[in-house]
Amino acid sequence: MKRFGLRSAQKTPPGLQGDGAAPSVPPAAPAEMAEMSFLDHLEELRWALIRGLGGVLVATIVAVFFREWIIENILLGPKKADFFMYRVFGIEAREFVLQNRTITGQFFADIGTIFAVGVVLGSPIFVYSLWKFVEPGLYPHEKQGMRFAAFFATFFFMLGIAFGYLVITPLALQFFASYQISPEIENEFDITKYFSMITFWSLGVGILFELPVVIYFLAKLGIATPAALRRFRKYALIVTLVLGAIFTPPDPISQVLVAMPLMLLYELSIYIAAVVERRQARALKAALE
Template sequence: MKYNDTMTVLEHIAELRKRILLVAAVFILSMIAGLIAAPYVLTLLKLHSPAFQVTWNVFSPWDGLRIYMSIGIVLSLLPTLPFALYQTWLFVNQGLSGREQKAALRFVPFSAICFIIGVAFAYFVVFPMSLAFTTGINSQMNLVETYGVSQYFGFMFSIIIPLSLAFELPVVVLFLTRIGILSPSILHSMRRYAYVLLVIIAALISPPDLVSHLMVAIPLIALYEISTWLASWMYRKRELEVEHADTDGVQLSL
């Protein structure tokens, strides 16, 4: 179905339903592939952990199945998220100008790259530091460390997933600046409130200690500052394009 100016509400709903079904189909297929690959990924994570080697214990008959499904879901998100963004672009592109359509499509692959960078940063940097700190506290208190596989992966996913999504912030800010919704002045005026919100988010997704809060909050604040810098660059570029377009229009009218 192609978009046009006379599409009814029901036609828009039918188009949205088709996009959602396509995303669901990709998610299911990716989930199947993720479940097939889950045992191999689990073995790889166990043999090549960025943190120290730990013994995973099972404290419930459901722990193995829960981790198996969790890994399958996480793996299925890797192809599903970019595809969902592309389907979103297909759904809304007719409501955008030609310039906005190109800008939105260009940011789809960048969002996938940022997500992968976020996963790598969380897994290889933040997760080992958080685990080392918590185990250091346990050692000082002479506690015997017996890790359950469910608790271990729950701790890991609670760090990796929020940070990976947070790495999408520069892409979102760039896109909104490109289409004229955001500007550097808005981001600068919101800085103090954004810092408070990011610190709260860091406290919610990190272990309950000050060092872990800082290890998560500092990258989030750095991402906001990077987004602000990129927004300033994109805003200047957009202003130059508008200025050149106005100049070309005046020359054509003459």
């Protein structure tokens, strides 16, 4: 991608010339910087999206060949009483029945599973394609910042998926499987709802774990400040405890297992906002001097 040739035309601001002060010179522009029309940019963006979606398509096709293993060991894993996380938590797991209640239920559950796995596996390719579109128009320090953000965004997303699947999913399934308002009502889960909830808990927590990255960008824009985040800390604690109470069995250990990582992420977000604020203050002070 080539950037519109605007930055390369920057000159010394009026008032700094001839007054004896060192002129404020912008950093060197990227070598690739050359003027391109708006339509040229759209064309490059179109091809970047095509390459990214092509990567997702390839990952989806690969998932087709491993669909049986994925369904038996990953999606149906938390349903089984011998799932290894139940031994980690010391839970006497309860198996439950899955039923298909619609004609197309198993078909769409299969298709949805393959698509979800393809999106997760192909997302790095998609992000990389967008990065290659944006990269030529960035200064070196901007590239470094974006690489930093991309790495931690991917890290926290994958960490959140793992936490959602290995912690939230088995605890929530056992809670809902054992919850009864009457002994006369048996819990039998619909296969489509079951697959959807596992996907929701895993990907949803993955997105929730992006909180530090979101706070980083909001702090850079001056929207999120460490002082404001500290003021809302008690409300964040209440929200995490409520989430822990909803998605876990009614014992304090399970609730703490869920609430603690979320609070740690919130505290990490406060620290990140404070670091950004200090750096911006130092940069402003240096500019004024």
